[in-house]
Amino acid sequence: MDSVSDAAPRERGSFALRSRSKHADLQRHVISFGRELRTRELLSTSTEIVDALRVMEQVDIADRRDVYLGMRTVFLSKPEDRPIFDEVFNQFWRRIAHIGEVDDPNSDDEMTAQGDEGGELQEGGEAQQQLRLTSPEGEGGEGDEEGDEEALPLYSPVEMLASKDFSRFQAEEMTEIARAVLVIAKRLATKESRRFRVSRKGSTIDARRTMRRNMKYGGTIIELAKKRKKIRKPRLVVICDVSRSMDTYSKFLLQFIHAMQNTIGKVESFVFSTSLTRVTEYFRNEEILEALDRIAREVHDWSGGTRIGQSLTTFNEKWAKKLVDRHTIVLILSDGLDTGDAEILRQAMEGLQERSGKVIWLNPLLGSKDYRPLARGMSTALEHIDVFAPAHNLASLADLSKHLAV
Amino acid sequence: MIEGIGRIQDMMERQSYITDRAIATTAFLAMELRKPVLIEGQAGVGKTEIAKVLSAALDTELIRLQCYEGLDVNTALYEWNYPKQMLRIKIDEGAGASADEQEAHIFSDEFLLKRPLLRAISAKEKSPVLLIDEVDRADEEFEAFLLEVLSDFQVTIPELGTIQSQHRPYVVLTSNRTRELSDALKRRCLYLWIDYPTFDKELRIITTKVPNINERLARQVAAFMQVIRNVKLNKTPGVAETLDWAMSMMALHQEHLDPEAVRETLGAFIKDRDDVSKLRGKPLDVMLGSMNGAEEEDLNEWIQSVTQRLEREVASR
Numbered sequence: 200m201d202s203v204s205d206a207a208p209r210e211r212g213s214f215a216l217r218s219r220s221k222h223a224d225l226q227r228h229v230i231s232f233g234r235e236l237r238t239r240e241l242l243s244t245s246t247e248i249v250d251a252l253r254v255m256e257q258v259d260i261a262d263r264r265d266v267y268l269g270m271r272t273v274f275l276s277k278p279e280d281r282p283i284f285d286e287v288f289n290q291f292w293r294r295i296a297h298i299g300e301v302d303d304p305n306s307d308d309e310m311t312a313q314g315d316e317g318g319e320l321q322e323g324g325e326a327q328q329q330l331r332l333t334s335p336e337g338e339g340g341e342g343d344e345e346g347d348e349e350a351l352p353l354y355s356p357v358e359m360l361a362s363k364d365f366s367r368f369q370a371e372e373m374t375e376i377a378r379a380v381l382v383i384a385k386r387l388a389t390k391e392s393r394r395f396r397v398s399r400k401g402s403t404i405d406a407r408r409t410m411r412r413n414m415k416y417g418g419t420i421i422e423l424a425k426k427r428k429k430i431r432k433p434r435l436v437v438i439c440d441v442s443r444s445m446d447t448y449s450k451f452l453l454q455f456i457h458a459m460q461n462t463i464g465k466v467e468s469f470v471f472s473t474s475l476t477r478v479t480e481y482f483r484n485e486e487i488l489e490a491l492d493r494i495a496r497e498v499h500d501w502s503g504g505t506r507i508g509q510s511l512t513t514f515n516e517k518w519a520k521k522l523v524d525r526h527t528i529v530l531i532l533s534d535g536l537d538t539g540d541a542e543i544l545r546q547a548m549e550g551l552q553e554r555s556g557k558v559i560w561l562n563p564l565l566g567s568k569d570y571r572p573l574a575r576g577m578s579t580a581l582e583h584i585d586v587f588a589p590a591h592n593l594a595s596l597a598d599l600s601k602h603l604a605v
Numbered sequence: 606m607i608e609g610i611g612r613i614q615d616m617m618e619r620q621s622y623i624t625d626r627a628i629a630t631t632a633f634l635a636m637e638l639r640k641p642v643l644i645e646g647q648a649g650v651g652k653t654e655i656a657k658v659l660s661a662a663l664d665t666e667l668i669r670l671q672c673y674e675g676l677d678v679n680t681a682l683y684e685w686n687y688p689k690q691m692l693r694i695k696i697d698e699g700a701g702a703s704a705d706e707q708e709a710h711i712f713s714d715e716f717l718l719k720r721p722l723l724r725a726i727s728a729k730e731k732s733p734v735l736l737i738d739e740v741d742r743a744d745e746e747f748e749a750f751l752l753e754v755l756s757d758f759q760v761t762i763p764e765l766g767t768i769q770s771q772h773r774p775y776v777v778l779t780s781n782r783t784r785e786l787s788d789a790l791k792r793r794c795l796y797l798w799i800d801y802p803t804f805d806k807e808l809r810i811i812t813t814k815v816p817n818i819n820e821r822l823a824r825q826v827a828a829f830m831q832v833i834r835n836v837k838l839n840k841t842p843g844v845a846e847t848l849d850w851a852m853s854m855m856a857l858h859q860e861h862l863d864p865e866a867v868r869e870t871l872g873a874f875i876k877d878r879d880d881v882s883k884l885r886g887k888p889l890d891v892m893l894g895s896m897n898g899a900e901e902e903d904l905n906e907w908i909q910s911v912t913q914r915l916e917r918e919v920a921s922r
Contacts, residue, residue: 246792250638257609257637258630265610268630276791278645278798406687407679414708520785525674554784 225295229255232291233274239283242276263292402427433526433556433603434465438514440533441498442472442505448563448591450491452532455596457482457490467522470498471510477518507537507576508544515550523555528603531560532590537576544576548583559586559602566591609633613662622651622658623802623810631797632659641755641776643740643791646799648781649843656736656777666733668774670721672743678750682760683723686716712764725774726758735774740790741783752790802844804831804904810844815851825862825896826851828904830874832892835912836884836919839877846874864893888918 233248250273258265267288275284408424437456441449453470460466460482467479476498481490511531523529529551537544552558560580564570566589581587586602589595613636614629632655635642644652660667670681690711697707719727725735740748754760758770778794780786802810808827812818830847842850850873859866867889875881891914895907 242788242791244792250640250795253638254634257634264626265630268627269634271627272631272634272795272797275798276643276788276796277785281798407685410685410687410690410711414704524784 225255225260226252228291228295232270232287235287235290236274236284239287241274241280241284243274247273260295266292266295433528434522434524435459435463435467435528435530435603436518436522436555437466437468437530437532438475438511439468439470440472440505440507440531441470442536444505444534444536445563448532452563452590453491453494454487457487467518469514469518470494471507472498473504473506473509475510475513475517505533505537506539507533507535507580508539508541508547511547511551512543515547515554519551519554523551525556527555528557528559529555530599531558532563533560534562534564535560535577535580539576541576541579545579545583548580552583552585557585557602558583559588559599560584561588561590561595561599563589563591565589566595609637616662617658620658620661621813622654623806623813625806628655628797628799631795635775635777635795638795639773641778641794642797643778643780643786643794644797644799645780645782647801647841647843649841649845650799650801651844652779652799653736653738656734656779659775659777660734663732663734663775665731666728667736668721668725668728668733669736669738672737672739672741672747674742674744676743676747678747680720681722681747681750682720682754683762684718684720685712685764686718690716714765717762717765722754723760723768725776726754726760726770727768728770728772728774730772732772733774735776737776737778739781740778741780741786745787748787748790752787752793755790755793801834801841804828804908807831807844807847811847811851814848815855818851818855819860821861822854822859823851826854828908829862829892829896831908832911832915833874833884835908836915838875838880838883840875840880842874842876846876850874862893862896864890867893883919888915891915891918 229251230248233243233251237243251270254269254273255266258269260266270288270291271284275281403426405424405426408426409420409422412422412424413420437459439449439452439456441453445452456466456468460468460479467477468482469475469477469479478494478498481494481497548558562570562577565587588598588602590599610626610629610633613633614624614626617624617629617632631642634640644655646652656669657667693711693716694707697710702710721735725733737751740751743751755776758773759767761767778790801807804827807830808823811823811827812820815823826847830842834841850870853870853873854862854866857866857870868885871881871885871889875884892911895911895914
């Protein structure tokens with residue numbers, strides 16, 4: 200079926216722009232059309248609006264199909280936005296359709312587009328699980344530990360508005376983490392790219408620079424200019440679970456993320472519980488305590504239930520295209536206790552793996568000898584994970600460096 | 606101006622490129638507004654073809670830059686011809702030219718290897734079509750560089766100075782969307798998304814590109830492709846596959862889709878092992894068994910019902 204004629208049936212009018220005021224009218228509508236698209240998150244800046252105005256001069260503005268196709272060419276920049284575009288276009292068309300009509304008392308019904316972000320409803324949670332496992336280090340944070348047995352907090356499907364107290368931080372803990380991160384950072388920085396840069400110690404001759412440099416010797420090659428492959432750092436995206444079942448670890452893991460972000464550079468970080476929040480900005484150049492404070496204050500479903508599948512789907516839809524490519528390592532920190540639909544999680548993981556260089560899932564529960572990844576969410580996710588490793592103490596985080604190459 | 610769009614469409618169809626209003630509108634606006642066009646779509650929907658057809662229709666040169674990971678400025682823009690420079694120096698050794706004179710000589714136009722971007726910018730006669738293919742495969746650094754070139758259409762070569770484009774190229778970029786391109790680049794371009802063709806469009810493509818094919822076979826092939834694209838496959842066949850297949854059927858002197866022949870030629874349009882084993886056997890029989898329906902029933906209904914049965918069959922495996 201022809202998608203074009205379908206979305207915009209040909210409606211020919213028989214009018215032309217007769218006066219300046221009508222022209223101005225049209226201009227105004229195009230501008231507000233562009234603005235409306237921007238509020239709906241399409242790529243619409245002044246450049247697009249100027250282009251749109253130029254397009255309107257090129258097409259027959261009485262021909263709905265041509266106006267539609269022309270506007271789409273300017274304002275659309277990915278196919279997923281098409282439904283939104285079509286909707287906003289229809290309103291736009293309704294507004295401009297009367298412009299050319301000779302006498303038009305037609306009041307155009309002004310439409311305010313409201314995003315239909317109906318509050319996401321919580322799925323009712325079922326059976327709660329009680330898990331026992333060897334606890335990771337307690338508040339002390341020594342390198343190796345043999346912790347005492349304690350019951351893990353339950354995961355809860357209820358979103359909670361709670362704030363966390365991060366005040367009990369210990370200095371040695373921070374240094375330890377920083378050290379582990381340094382090891383990781385070093386490992387990350389050794390990936391060669393196929394691009395070259397000039398270097399005295401390089402192994403490949405840079406013919407161009409050699410020629411230039413030796414012109415002063417009449418072209419006899421005396422000095423060699425060399426180049427070597429540029430080091431390319433893979434990008435790291437960290438997605439950390441801060442739901443209630445992760446309480447014991449999340450503070451520690453967030454410190455780890457903070458340290459990584461400030462050591463390695465290209466790190467993007469997100470936290471989720473029932474929904475996903477980007478926290479890269481919070482960690483940037485901020486004191487760890489301040490950053491954690493801000494996150495605790497501003498991330499609303501802190502320590503709530505877990506919907507990994509939903510959160511990762513959001514990530515795939517909103518962020519993955521921008522942040523993830525074949526040179527990106529995606530690091531997920533979660534216990535995999537999901538209250539959502541396992542199929543959603545599986546699909547999200549599949550999408551993530553397809554797009555990225557590597558998917559690493561660190562699961563604090565793996566630190567326990569008795570743990571088997573049987574929780575529904577975890578077991579479905581497993582087939583789309585490249586590295587599945589523990590993350591309950593510093594040693595396990597330092598181990599991470601082994602896996603950090605794409 | 607409405608004739609403009611129609612004219613472009615005619616122009617493209619004269620090059621045996623079956624197009625639709627959306628493609629023609631974008632091509633028209635690209636020429637009128639002198640903006641690059643970014644074309645996205647699945648593999649095999651004819652993105653690259655648009656640039657080729659445009660250059661043929663405009664009777665101008667097509668300059669192609671194939672992008673890949675690690676593509677750098679030297680490969681895309683220019684490089685000096687070092688062996689030639691070296692030889693020149695050797696030849697001139699006794700001539701007593703000063704180092705400065707020598708340098709000026711060997712860093713002149715004669716020793717410059719023009720790569721696609723520079724060729725496009727320095728076109729002498731008329732605006733060429735510059736095709737920047739699979740731009741999503743190049744890395745972001747290169748994308749940033751490209752952005753610079755596309756906004757100024759001038760480049761500076763330290764040894765030669767600045768070269769400003771006399772005839773601004775028509776630029777077509779294609780992307781398979783393996784990664785999202787930067788907003789800055791998208792803002793620079795008009796945008797066109799190409800979908801798999803509709804039944805009617807594909808039928809026209811087949812009859813145009815495969816001369817002498819009989820109407821019945823062409824319709825069956827087109828209908829078959831509509832269904833097969835609805836099934837979740839690793840590699841969904843594109844238009845090129847349709848044409849390959851239609852041609853192999855012709856080579857086998859087939860008048861219509863006969864099950865035996867389809868099985869033999871499956872490789873012409875299903876190019877993934879898993880997909881082949883997914884379809885082989887019963888699913889294929891389901892489709893072929895109802896092939897006659899494609900000619901008798903309402904086509905859309907037929908496509909839907911066969912797709913459903915096929916999906917059930919594939920899922921049950």
